[in-house]
Amino acid sequence: MMKEITNNSGKLIVALCCLVTSLNLWADSYSNSVCVQQTVQDTIENLFREEMSHFPQEKLYLQTDRGIYMSGETLWFRAHLVDALMLKQANASRYVYVELVNPLGNLVERVKIRPDSLGCFYGHIPLGEDLPEGNYSLRAYTWFMQNIGEEYFPHKLIYISDPVSEAISPEISYSAENNDIHAEIHFLSKPDNRSVTPTQAILFPDGDRDKEGKVLSLEGENIHYTFKKKEIPASRTFLLQTVYDGKISNRYFRIPELSKTFDVAFFPEGGHAAQSTTIKMAFKAIDADGLSTEVEGQVFDEEGQVCADFKSQHLGMGSFRMYYVPGKKYHAVCSDGTGVSKRFDLPEPSPDAISLNTLWSKDYLRVSLSKSPDTPLGTSLTLVAHLRGIVLYAQPWDDKQNYVDFEKDFFPAGIVHFLLVDEGRNILSERLVFSLQKSALAQTEVRPDRENYLAREKVDMDIQIKDINGNPMSGNFALAVVDRTDVKPDTVSNIVSTLLLTSDLKGHIESPLSYLQDSRSSSYALDLLMMTQGWRKYNIPEVLKGNVTSALPYNLELGDEVSGKVELSLIHI
Numbered sequence: 001m002m003k004e005i006t007n008n009s010g011k012l013i014v015a016l017c018c019l020v021t022s023l024n025l026w027a028d029s030y031s032n033s034v035c036v037q038q039t040v041q042d043t044i045e046n047l048f049r050e051e052m053s054h055f056p057q058e059k060l061y062l063q064t065d066r067g068i069y070m071s072g073e074t075l076w077f078r079a080h081l082v083d084a085l086m087l088k089q090a091n092a093s094r095y096v097y098v099e100l101v102n103p104l105g106n107l108v109e110r111v112k113i114r115p116d117s118l119g120c121f122y123g124h125i126p127l128g129e130d131l132p133e134g135n136y137s138l139r140a141y142t143w144f145m146q147n148i149g150e151e152y153f154p155h156k157l158i159y160i161s162d163p164v165s166e167a168i169s170p171e172i173s174y175s176a177e178n179n180d181i182h183a184e185i186h187f188l189s190k191p192d193n194r195s196v197t198p199t200q201a202i203l204f205p206d207g208d209r210d211k212e213g214k215v216l217s218l219e220g221e222n223i224h225y226t227f228k229k230k231e232i233p234a235s236r237t238f239l240l241q242t243v244y245d246g247k248i249s250n251r252y253f254r255i256p257e258l259s260k261t262f263d264v265a266f267f268p269e270g271g272h273a274a275q276s277t278t279i280k281m282a283f284k285a286i287d288a289d290g291l292s293t294e295v296e297g298q299v300f301d302e303e304g305q306v307c308a309d310f311k312s313q314h315l316g317m318g319s320f321r322m323y324y325v326p327g328k329k330y331h332a333v334c335s336d337g338t339g340v341s342k343r344f345d346l347p348e349p350s351p352d353a354i355s356l357n358t359l360w361s362k363d364y365l366r367v368s369l370s371k372s373p374d375t376p377l378g379t380s381l382t383l384v385a386h387l388r389g390i391v392l393y394a395q396p397w398d399d400k401q402n403y404v405d406f407e408k409d410f411f412p413a414g415i416v417h418f419l420l421v422d423e424g425r426n427i428l429s430e431r432l433v434f435s436l437q438k439s440a441l442a443q444t445e446v447r448p449d450r451e452n453y454l455a456r457e458k459v460d461m462d463i464q465i466k467d468i469n470g471n472p473m474s475g476n477f478a479l480a481v482v483d484r485t486d487v488k489p490d491t492v493s494n495i496v497s498t499l500l501l502t503s504d505l506k507g508h509i510e511s512p513l514s515y516l517q518d519s520r521s522s523s524y525a526l527d528l529l530m531m532t533q534g535w536r537k538y539n540i541p542e543v544l545k546g547n548v549t550s551a552l553p554y555n556l557e558l559g560d561e562v563s564g565k566v567e568l569s570l571i572h573i
Contacts, residue, residue, distance in 0.1 A: 270355025
């Protein structure tokens with residue numbers, strides 16, 4: 001069960017989901033630290049400000065009491081709704097929607113919740129006793145958040161288990177023949193892993209129990225079924241129903257991609273490859289399931305000469321140095337370690353490309369340009385940096401200076417979007433950089449009154465929430481109490497990785513917490529992510545042209561609305 005706790009005194013009660021942003025501290029000193037000239041730079045800042053006034057945005061983080069449930073149990077949650085800029089509690093939207101989606105992508109349950117007197121959103125979803133076992137998804141959003149699209153909604157994976165699966169567990173192996181998939185099913189009893197045979201087994205190829213299933217032959221230890229190509233659903237998910245010891249069990253299974261194929265995309269730093277100069281090239285490899293796969297390979301020119309070697313370093317991503325000779329074309333040959341090799345063409349270079357390069361040092365961030373030696377730089381370029389839509393820097397690029405340095409603490413925590421803009425406000429280059437400020441994170445200390453307790457005995461805890469300087473903090477927090485022998489902590493994502501990282505990036509991010517560890521390898525991986533994943537919350541090219549958002553299809557939901565009609569019946573006497 002989730003419990004809301006509020007305390008404004010020096011010692012605060014527990015916060016497992018607590019994030020403090022330094023943006024509000026920075027905002028007071030912003031006008032004193034950034035000097036913007038009254039030309040193109042001023043116009044750019046005004047356009048960004050106008051866009052934000054027309055299209056303010058919200059973010060959500062969904063906290064559940066745990067990540068694994070039994071069918072028939074209750075799922076408790078807390079939705080942390082904040083404004084996207086300051087990351088502070090937001091209550092413009094008066095309702096939050098939370099949906100439970102099954103492995104087929106179908107909606108199972110939707111709840112609509114409103115805030116309590118403190119502006120906190122929390123509730124529960126009853127899990128039906130007949131829910132099949134499998135991986136489900138929770139998604140949360142406000143009505144207004146639909147303006148940015150579902151790909152930006154927070155999603156949380158949970159696993160729902162069928163109690164009957166504690167007695168019998170299907171083990172399935174797959175093999176491919178042409179375009180068909182063969183499934184070999186073997187049943188084991190728990191906990192002794194003894195081979196057993198169910199009384200009945202029915203397979204629903206598209207996962208829909210309302211349709212007629214395929215009754216499987218139970219002769220022999222292993223049961224066989226072949227999925228024809230046209231029978232494999234888009235979700236690649238089927239349902240297996242078994243009857244064992246008089247009990248019915250339902251469980252979803254996903255048909256894996258067995259084809260040994262993968263794809264590798266290459267990303268020149270800054271978006272464009274310049275000729276006759278050394279550039280940084282990032283890459284990302286994904287397999288047929290859309291998840292990362294590790295690769296290694298070499299770059300060749302059109303004459304077959306090796307120009308570079310590379311190897312992925314984190315979740316299929318890596319980088320290498322590349323030099324484009326004018327007039328030559330390049331390709332890469334990649335291997336995924338299973339004996340499969342594929343050829344990919346590298347991006348074509350541009351003779352007049354000018355690209356942004358960034359490099360973090362210990363105390364500062366250096367921004368420089370890469371271009372062909374013969375490409376004129378021009379005198380009307382502007383370097384712009386914004387974070388979640390607010391312009392932090394907008395200054396002309398000094399063509400006599402090779403780089404611009406920013407102190408490490410100049411940018412608040414989050415994704416900084418650098419733009420190189422010409423006099424017509426056209427974007428020549430873009431570069432994402434993540435600013436990880438420890439001052440944005442709260443420090444939590446938990447001290448129980450003693451080490452051991454009897455069953456159902458009261459537990460008193462002293463829980464303190466402090467900032468980086470050790471000062472007590474106030475706010476509202478959510479606490480989930482679970483049995484650590486049954487529930488493992490979430491090591492994939494948390495409120496920090498959601499609000500600062502994944503909520504600003506389009507597409508699926510694998511293991512977002514792995515990028516926020518205090519290590520050089522994590523910092524390197526985080527920069528690779530910035531080079532291979534785009535920030536697209538606002539349509540920046542249109543904003544710079546002056547085409548700011550004028551109307552939105554989804555308005556702020558300030559209260560309940562009902563619609564209908566009144567019918568009048570006349571009675572003749």
